[in-house]
Amino acid sequence: MKVLFISSRLPHDKVLSGHMIVYQRIRRLVERGHEVSLAAYRSDDDAEHTAAIAPLLRELEIVPAPPLDADEPSFRKEWLSRPPYPFKKYASDAMNQRVGDMVNRSHYDVALAEFAVMGQALHHNPYLPAVRTIVSIHHSLAIVNQKALKVRSPSFQKFRIWLMFNRLKQYEFRLYQTMDRILVLTPEERLGLLKYAPNLPVTVIPVGVDTEYFQPADEKGREQAILFTGHYSEEPNRDAITWFVRAVWPMLGHRYPELKLYIVGPGATPEMKELARKDLRIQITGEVEDVRPYLAKARVYVCPVRMGSGMRGKILEAMAMGTPVVSTSLGAEGIPVQMGDNAFLADTPVIMAQYIDLLLSDQGLRASMTANALEMACTRFSWGHGINLLEKVLRDVTGHV
Numbered sequence: 001m002k003v004l005f006i007s008s009r010l011p012h013d014k015v016l017s018g019h020m021i022v023y024q025r026i027r028r029l030v031e032r033g034h035e036v037s038l039a040a041y042r043s044d045d046d047a048e049h050t051a052a053i054a055p056l057l058r059e060l061e062i063v064p065a066p067p068l069d070a071d072e073p074s075f076r077k078e079w080l081s082r083p084p085y086p087f088k089k090y091a092s093d094a095m096n097q098r099v100g101d102m103v104n105r106s107h108y109d110v111a112l113a114e115f116a117v118m119g120q121a122l123h124h125n126p127y128l129p130a131v132r133t134i135v136s137i138h139h140s141l142a143i144v145n146q147k148a149l150k151v152r153s154p155s156f157q158k159f160r161i162w163l164m165f166n167r168l169k170q171y172e173f174r175l176y177q178t179m180d181r182i183l184v185l186t187p188e189e190r191l192g193l194l195k196y197a198p199n200l201p202v203t204v205i206p207v208g209v210d211t212e213y214f215q216p217a218d219e220k221g222r223e224q225a226i227l228f229t230g231h232y233s234e235e236p237n238r239d240a241i242t243w244f245v246r247a248v249w250p251m252l253g254h255r256y257p258e259l260k261l262y263i264v265g266p267g268a269t270p271e272m273k274e275l276a277r278k279d280l281r282i283q284i285t286g287e288v289e290d291v292r293p294y295l296a297k298a299r300v301y302v303c304p305v306r307m308g309s310g311m312r313g314k315i316l317e318a319m320a321m322g323t324p325v326v327s328t329s330l331g332a333e334g335i336p337v338q339m340g341d342n343a344f345l346a347d348t349p350v351i352m353a354q355y356i357d358l359l360l361s362d363q364g365l366r367a368s369m370t371a372n373a374l375e376m377a378c379t380r381f382s383w384g385h386g387i388n389l390l391e392k393v394l395r396d397v398t399g400h401v
Contacts, residue, residue, distance in 0.1 A: 001394055002058070003029060004108040004131075006099060006118050007040040008090055010062070012049040013213075018138040021207055021313065022114045023053065028387045030056045037106065039099050039121075041065035041092075061102060063095045083120070084167045086141050090117040100127025109398045110134060110180075116141055116172060123175045132397045135176065136183040136205075139310035142168040143192045144236070147330070148307040151239070173197050180397045183390075185311035186334030192309065203393050206334055208383030209316035216322035216374060217296035219363070225260040226252070226356065227298035227323070229291055229314050232267035236308030240331070244304040245275050245282065247349035252356060253281065259360070264294050295321040299366070300359050304352065305331035316381050319343075319373035324366050326355045336380070342373040 011022035026036050037059035046062065054060050068089060081088045099121045103111060110132040113119045119135035122128065145165035152158040173196055176182050182202045184190050190202045228244065230237035241263055252259055259281060263272065266287035276282040288294070295301070301318035303325065311334035318325050325332075325343040337343045344359070346352035359366055394400070 001400055002035045002108045004102055004111045005038045006113040006121050008115055008118055009043045010040045010046050010049055012052055024383055027056055028383055039102060059102060061098050063098050066092050084171050087117050087120060091120055095121050096125045097127045100125060103131050104129050110394055119175050123178055132180045134181045135179050139308055142172050143309045151306045176200055181393055188333045189309050205386055205389045206381060207311045207313035208386040209320050209377050209381050210383060211320050211378050214317050214320035221297060222299050223297045224258055225262055225298045226300050226302055227262045227294050228302050229264045231265050232269060236305050238269055239307055240305045243306060248353050251353040262294050264288055264291060295323050298323055300356050301325045303327035303331035316377050319377040322370040324359050324369045326352060342369060342376050
């Protein structure tokens with residue numbers, strides 16, 4: 001089958017974001033004999049990653065990215081933006097034309113836009129010939145804003161989020177209703193979409209974990225350390241780590257004076273850096289080439305996410321590396337957590353600190369929890385299972401047997 005992927009950047013296996021999912025889908029579809037092509041926006045680090053993905057692709061087209069604002073948009077600009085600002089940032093006539101040219105030239109069976117914002121290239125695109133269309137929603141922006149309202153105190157910022165939620169809801173669901181299929185990462189996200197549009201053709205395809213790449217680390221090499229990973233240009237990750245450092249970390253730091261907190265990933269904000277400056281036990285690494293050394297030396301992985309949606313593959317990576325997980329309920333969406341058996345869930349600072357304390361102090365509990373979590377990750381979240389589901393969707397949408 002001939003499949004055209006559309007992505008907001010060149011995917012690769014080192015990135016700490018949903019683009020790793022895109023890379024794995026492309027690579028594994030090619031391994032199964034499909035002809036896959038890609039249209040993506042240009043990024044600064046493309047040169048070092050093009051060599052890894054280009055040989056997999058029938059066609060690769062890199063399009064200049066739309067110019068990004070250096071600062072947050074003003075309320076006026078946000079309100080007047082058409083389409084809503086989170087989509088406007090990725091809107092590009094050049095991308096629309098390139099996608100249309102590729103479909104016209106190579107007659108793809110299906111075009112698959114990764115991320116809701118890239119669905120624009122398949123939605124009312126005047127250059128696009130007739131083709132089956134799929135959008136893979138790593139998270140619904142409307143639902144992200146809806147959940148953000150629950151943790152925001154009354155303020156003008158909360159009012160702005162409320163306005164954006166209503167605009168996004170209208171625009172997103174018009175886009176989704178023009179697609180042949182919508183893909184989501186979790187059952188919770190599927191139910192969230194169906195709440196607003198009960199007739200949407202939505203299929204759940206969960207994140208996978210590469211258990212050959214992420215393998216259990218030796219307990220002897222672990223430090224008295226906690227780890228969180230993420231891309232901090234995304235508000236849910238920024239909110240998660242600042243909330244954790246302000247609300248949970250002081251309780252742990254008092255009990256464990258030598259405890260370290262590793263904050264791994266690109267995009268650390270001035271506020272995050274200031275928190276680290278005030279406490280030298282907090283180490284911000286920035287972007288790293290390989291996250292595995294940090295997963296191998298942390299005693300506990302935390303996922304204190306309070307907003308956003310979708311599935312956090314980073315939890316599965318921690319489980320595959322034998323690092324026990326403490327997460328909020330929201331952070332572990334899509335993962336069948338059995339409390340105390342394969343992970344802990346905590347939605348308040350005191351309870352989260354208590355569970356982390358328990359894991360730091362009880363090696364036997366860490367050993368049993370990591371063994372159970374590893375078994376669950378390997379049996380239920382292999383990439384092979386996810387690609388089987390994706391192939392079935394492709395056959396259903398195109399009518400191929």
